[in-house]
Amino acid sequence: MSAPASNTLAVLNARLLDPASDYDGPGSVLVEDGRITEVIHGGGAVAPAGVTVIVADGLCLSPGLIDIRVKTGEPGAEPKETLKSASLSAAAGGVTTIVIQPDTDPALDDPAMIEFIQRRGAALGLVNVRVAGAATKARDGVRMAEIGLMDEAGALYFTDVDRVIANTRTLQRVMTYAAAFNALISCRPADPWLSEGAVATSGELATRLGLASAPAIAERIQLERDLALVEQTGARYLVDQISTEDALETLARARARGLEVAASVSINHLCFNEIDIGDYRTFYRLDPPLRPESDRQALIEAVRDGLIDVITSAHAPAPAEDKRRPFAEAAPGAIGLETLLAAALSLHHEDGLDLLDVMRPLTSGPAGLLGLDAGVLKAGAPADLVLFDVGAPVVIDADTLKSKSKNSPFDGRRLQGKVVCTFVAGRRVFEA
Amino acid sequence: MSQPPHSEASLTDPILERLGPFPRDHFLSASDLNAATAPALLDLADAFVDFNRGSTKALDLMRGRTVMNLFFENSTRTSSSFEIAAKRLGADVVNMSPRTSSVAKGETLIDTAVTLNAMKPDVLVVRHGASGAAALLSQKVECAVVNAGDGRHEHPTQALLDLLSLRRAFGDVGGLTVAICGDIAHSRVARSNVSMLSMMGARVRLIGPPTLVPGDADRWGCEVFHDMREGLKGCDVVMMLRLQLERMEGALVPSTREYFRFWGLDREKLAWANPGAKVMHPGPMNRGVEIDSEVADDLTVSLIQDQVEMGVAARMAVLAALSARLDGDAA
Numbered sequence: 001m002s003a004p005a006s007n008t009l010a011v012l013n014a015r016l017l018d019p020a021s022d023y024d025g026p027g028s029v030l031v032e033d034g035r036i037t038e039v040i041h042g043g044g045a046v047a048p049a050g051v052t053v054i055v056a057d058g059l060c061l062s063p064g065l066i067d068i069r070v071k072t073g074e075p076g077a078e079p080k081e082t083l084k085s086a087s088l089s090a091a092a093g094g095v096t097t098i099v100i101q102p103d104t105d106p107a108l109d110d111p112a113m114i115e116f117i118q119r120r121g122a123a124l125g126l127v128n129v130r131v132a133g134a135a136t137k138a139r140d141g142v143r144m145a146e147i148g149l150m151d152e153a154g155a156l157y158f159t160d161v162d163r164v165i166a167n168t169r170t171l172q173r174v175m176t177y178a179a180a181f182n183a184l185i186s187c188r189p190a191d192p193w194l195s196e197g198a199v200a201t202s203g204e205l206a207t208r209l210g211l212a213s214a215p216a217i218a219e220r221i222q223l224e225r226d227l228a229l230v231e232q233t234g235a236r237y238l239v240d241q242i243s244t245e246d247a248l249e250t251l252a253r254a255r256a257r258g259l260e261v262a263a264s265v266s267i268n269h270l271c272f273n274e275i276d277i278g279d280y281r282t283f284y285r286l287d288p289p290l291r292p293e294s295d296r297q298a299l300i301e302a303v304r305d306g307l308i309d310v311i312t313s314a315h316a317p318a319p320a321e322d323k324r325r326p327f328a329e330a331a332p333g334a335i336g337l338e339t340l341l342a343a344a345l346s347l348h349h350e351d352g353l354d355l356l357d358v359m360r361p362l363t364s365g366p367a368g369l370l371g372l373d374a375g376v377l378k379a380g381a382p383a384d385l386v387l388f389d390v391g392a393p394v395v396i397d398a399d400t401l402k403s404k405s406k407n408s409p410f411d412g413r414r415l416q417g418k419v420v421c422t423f424v425a426g427r428r429v430f431e432a
Numbered sequence: 433m434s435q436p437p438h439s440e441a442s443l444t445d446p447i448l449e450r451l452g453p454f455p456r457d458h459f460l461s462a463s464d465l466n467a468a469t470a471p472a473l474l475d476l477a478d479a480f481v482d483f484n485r486g487s488t489k490a491l492d493l494m495r496g497r498t499v500m501n502l503f504f505e506n507s508t509r510t511s512s513s514f515e516i517a518a519k520r521l522g523a524d525v526v527n528m529s530p531r532t533s534s535v536a537k538g539e540t541l542i543d544t545a546v547t548l549n550a551m552k553p554d555v556l557v558v559r560h561g562a563s564g565a566a567a568l569l570s571q572k573v574e575c576a577v578v579n580a581g582d583g584r585h586e587h588p589t590q591a592l593l594d595l596l597s598l599r600r601a602f603g604d605v606g607g608l609t610v611a612i613c614g615d616i617a618h619s620r621v622a623r624s625n626v627s628m629l630s631m632m633g634a635r636v637r638l639i640g641p642p643t644l645v646p647g648d649a650d651r652w653g654c655e656v657f658h659d660m661r662e663g664l665k666g667c668d669v670v671m672m673l674r675l676q677l678e679r680m681e682g683a684l685v686p687s688t689r690e691y692f693r694f695w696g697l698d699r700e701k702l703a704w705a706n707p708g709a710k711v712m713h714p715g716p717m718n719r720g721v722e723i724d725s726e727v728a729d730d731l732t733v734s735l736i737q738d739q740v741e742m743g744v745a746a747r748m749a750v751l752a753a754l755s756a757r758l759d760g761d762a763a
Contacts, residue, residue: 137686143683143686144683144684144685144686145686146686146687146689146690147686147690148686148690148693148694149686149689149690149693152693173643173683173684176642176643177641177642177643177684177685177686179642179658180641180642180658180659180694233642
């Protein structure tokens, strides 16, 4: 493969994976001026003259991954992660769009901040850097943020990230107000009182380890409240990081009633269970905490049947000094951008999910939710693509990951699936 | 009745011709008027407008009567408008601001009413922060009560003066499309105007952020819009409401700049309304929040100054008619 001489590209004879059209089969993709110009199913496509040609024999080509929950430390905690290091990690992981979370310091709670992050991200020339705005000012859970102005500035959705808007009246007003802009509100479902101080899920394991824990119903209780508000206000709503079987049942009931609610799950909760905490391994200290295996199985089923719309990396960089602590004192969260694809492919290799069902919540699912024109293989869509070897074995080595923080729970894991090449708007931004 | 100077006689004649008793004992709500009685009152108010523009502004229609202004909430323009109206009709006026009186010492509203009633006023003009306060007072006193604003319930003389301004600007209110914009949820002006404008055959639209428009406002017979440009399309009148400062800092609206961006009236948004559309505001205005000065001060579109002038005339009509009803009762 040679570097593209111009902005024209042809990827020939790949295994195309396009969840939006339910296509998994041989084909080729032609690209010009940053957009897909033609998708050819079957073999035998011929590249026009003068085009950079990639013969992809045996490799998969899918829309680039869209990760809607990425934390960086910019601004405020640059040693953890910058937009640049996060963008490099994304590119290496086949992720072509990242949505930056607003829990920075200061919070991304006004239109100037939204524009600032987008401008900084674009200047890097790597992946698409988009932004979620805070739902309340400084994420204080009290004062509604400038949702209308941030929406105009390009914010894709609104969330206080890990903080729950405990005051029901505040959330009701935020949802009511957001409806005027058809803005999407994302909330973590965790009853703030039941969850206070908890670092594990209540159960035999947490008891044995002596860890402060919250019952799984803390998630359902808060979700029930949020859904009642959705019903009343007509807001567009995303359940952020659903993690329990109980809450999935609540979600399914709401869907059956016709409520327009979407749900995301973190890759960690699809790949790990509470047993992974093992001997107080702090890289598995997550928020929400890891759950029993039965919850993990229920989440995988929910991905399979479409109840869950989006899989995120829940990328949350934390430097070693924040992780090398007693379990309950360690910072929660894990990095995941660079390992997202390989980890998700384990759902195919080990848990028996169809490949398209794995790719859908990583591509067309989030694109549809956020109204992006990416996430599909079709003429006119941005040429955000990932070329990968679906079966190649890899051993994750956290030290070689591009993130500035190395808190990967996949460190040392053997996975299958290797990103070969990542394209954003037809430009190669990563090559293995 | 003493004759005014000769040149003014032509101005008082229309007043006397049109003066009749108020249809109710009190004026508590826009619904105390109807499609027949409201125009008659407006005709009378029209005569007062001409009279007020003359050089001599003294009448004796209410000579010997006592009007008590009882304002539990701060007010400059409404209380002075009532005071001037009553004085021009020859009444004795007493202004009470219970903020500095015994009410501040814990006296209940009903105790105050009983006390004031014992002083035998003829008309009690009341503003109070609680919805229904004027109606409660009216049940405890023997005089006529005029509601000058009760909580977020009603402000009927404001609606009457708005109607007067519109009638003078457009000739007829029936068939007009009027957009009421802003904080509908907390506005007594909006409630009184919705019922009075609808009564007179205007089409009413409500425009504002969903946090400031009641969820069931469409049941008032109004169309509800959250997108101001959409809502202004085809409107003849844009009636802006004041946004209370305490609602701006994130509780119901994120900020004044966001409010102005989406729901503040500027030239660009006004251009979505019909050509020749008029702009109203009950005052006091928050310039740069709900209305751009460029629009507020443009006398070719703004009726805001007219509204203040019409306020005195409309209140003179209400007071004179209530007084006429008292005269009738006495007779």
